[in-house]
Every structure is written in structure tokens, then in C-alpha cells.
Amino acid sequence: MKFHTRKWVKPEDLNPNGTLFGGRLLQWIDEEVALYAIIQLEIPRTVTKFMSEIDFVSSARQGDIIEIGIDVVKFGRTSITLGCKVRNKLTRKDIITIDKIIMVSLDDEGNPVPHGKTKIEYVKDRLEKK
Template sequence: MRFHTRKWVKPEDLNPNKTLFGGKLLAWIDEEAALYSIIQLENKHVVTKYMSEINFMAKAVEGDIIEIGIEVVKFGRSSLVLKSEVRNKMTRETIITVDNITMVNLGEDGKPKAHGKTQVEYVKDRLSEL
């Protein structure tokens, strides 16, 4: 799994128990999945269709640095299925796993559109084609 993004847990990210608020973490995962999908599918019109059961395994507190990992599970006709893991860089513990995040590629009309992708592509490889 590739870890693309790091976040610093700040006071505004905490719940009343002084640990990272789960809703904030899920928003970060959703944003990371969207950005990853936009880059993979080369289309800024991508939406989250489904997020599977989540499993909180550890906590993060103010000052911790977390990193968000995303990996492709499969390419559908108009979708991209991802999984995510978030880990705490300070404690080296996995904070959360999400096994299935389904992102859908949309056309200009807002309806699902085939993307024609079948494998992960890296930006560096696209740039070398220019």
C-alpha cells in the first residue's frame, strides 16, 4: 500500500475525549480516495458511492502525525474500488482500515461513465510519454 498523505492532528481535530474525531478522519480518507481516483481516472468528476464497514483499531492524539494509504482493489467499468489504511507515525499503530471504497467516474451529465482503465497508472509514466 502506498501512503500518499500525512496529517498533523491539531486541537480542532479532536473529540471531547481529546482523541482524533472519527468523522474528521473519515473526511480525510474520503478526500484522499477522491484525489487518488481523480488522478487515476484522469477526470475531476468522481464521487464516492460506497464505503464499507470501518474498523477503528487505535487512537491518535494531538500532535500525532498520521498517514493515509490507498490501494486499488479493482477497476470496474465506471468505478474504481479502493481500500485504505491509516497509521499513526508516532506509535506505529494502524488507526483504521476500510476494505472497500467505491468511487464512480462521472460524465459531464453527472451520470456514470466508462473510464476505460484496467490498471494503476503512475503520473511519472504519463509524463514520460510527452
């Protein structure tokens, strides 16, 4: 799994227990997988359709640094399915694993649209093709 992003846990990210608020973490995850899917599929109108079970196994505290990792599980005709793992960089503990996040590409009317992708592409490879 490639870890694409790091986030620093700040006071505004905490719940009343003094640990990372789960809603904030899910916001970060949703944003990261959306960016990843949009870049992979090259369709800016790509949205979250589904997230599998969410099970918080540990947390983070103020000042901790977390990492968000994303893997492609499969390409569909109009979708991309991703896996995600978040870990605490300082304690080295996993925080959450989401096995399946489905992102769907949409046309201007909000209908699913085929993206034509079948494998991971890297920006550097796209630039070399031009």
C-alpha cells in the first residue's frame, strides 16, 4: 500500500475524549480517495458511492501524525474500487482499515459514465505519452 498523505492532528481535530474525531478522519479519507480517483480516472466529476465497514482499532492524539494509504482493488466500467489504511506514524499503530471504497464517475447530468481505464496510470507516464 502506498501512503500518499500525512496529516498532523491539531486541537480542532479532537473529540471530547482528546483523541482524533472519527468524523474528521473520515472527511480526510473521503477527500484523499476522491483526489486519487479523479487523478486516476481523469474525470473531475467522480463521487463516493460506497464505503465498507468502518472499524476504528486505535486513535491518535494532538500532535500525532497520521498517514493515509490507498490501493486500487479493481476498475469497473464506471467506477474504481479502492482500499484504504490509516496509521499513526508516531506510534506505528493502525487506526482504521477500509477494505472497499467505490468511487463512480458521473456525466454532467449526474449519471454514471464509463471512464475507459483498466490499470493504474502515473502522471509521469501520461506526460511521456504526449
